[in-house]
Amino acid sequence: MSQAPPDPSNATVFAKPAPELAPEPLWSAGTVLLSFEDPLPVEVPAVIIDREQQAFRLRHHCPTLHPGQIVSFEDLSTSGRAQVVSTERKDGYVETRFWIVADSD
Numbered sequence: 001m002s003q004a005p006p007d008p009s010n011a012t013v014f015a016k017p018a019p020e021l022a023p024e025p026l027w028s029a030g031t032v033l034l035s036f037e038d039p040l041p042v043e044v045p046a047v048i049i050d051r052e053q054q055a056f057r058l059r060h061h062c063p064t065l066h067p068g069q070i071v072s073f074e075d076l077s078t079s080g081r082a083q084v085v086s087t088e089r090k091d092g093y094v095e096t097r098f099w100i101v102a103d104s105d
Contacts, residue, residue: 032058036071048075049095056082057097063089065096073098 034044046060056073065071069084082098 030075032056032073032075034058034060034062034065034071034073036065036069038064046096054100055085055098056100057095059090059093059095061093063087063094065094070101071098 030048032046032048034046036042042062042064044060044062044065046058046062049057049059051057065084065087067084067086071082071084073080073082080100081102082100085097085099087094087096
């Protein structure tokens with residue numbers, strides 16, 4: 001004897017819990033423009049490696065950034081000022097950690 005196909009109107013629906021939404025990013029992904037005076041104005045394009053509420057880390061090609069230095073930062077969605085926490089020279093680039101000291105938003 002063959003069985004009749006299941007009736008979809010009698011199907012039990014198992015709802016999956018909604019996934020947790022990730023927090024809104026502080027900045028758009030991609031690049032940030034740093035600027036500072038040394039003593040002439042300098043602009044440094046940089047790539048975002050990671051970011052937190054009050055800190056971020058960038059990859060760039062400017063070996064003159066040093067701990068304690070204050071820079072301005074800007075991307076498409078935010079801008080402000082940050083202090084250099086540490087700078088590490090890697091093979092062909094520089095990674096710098098920053099602490100945000102003032103947001104313009």
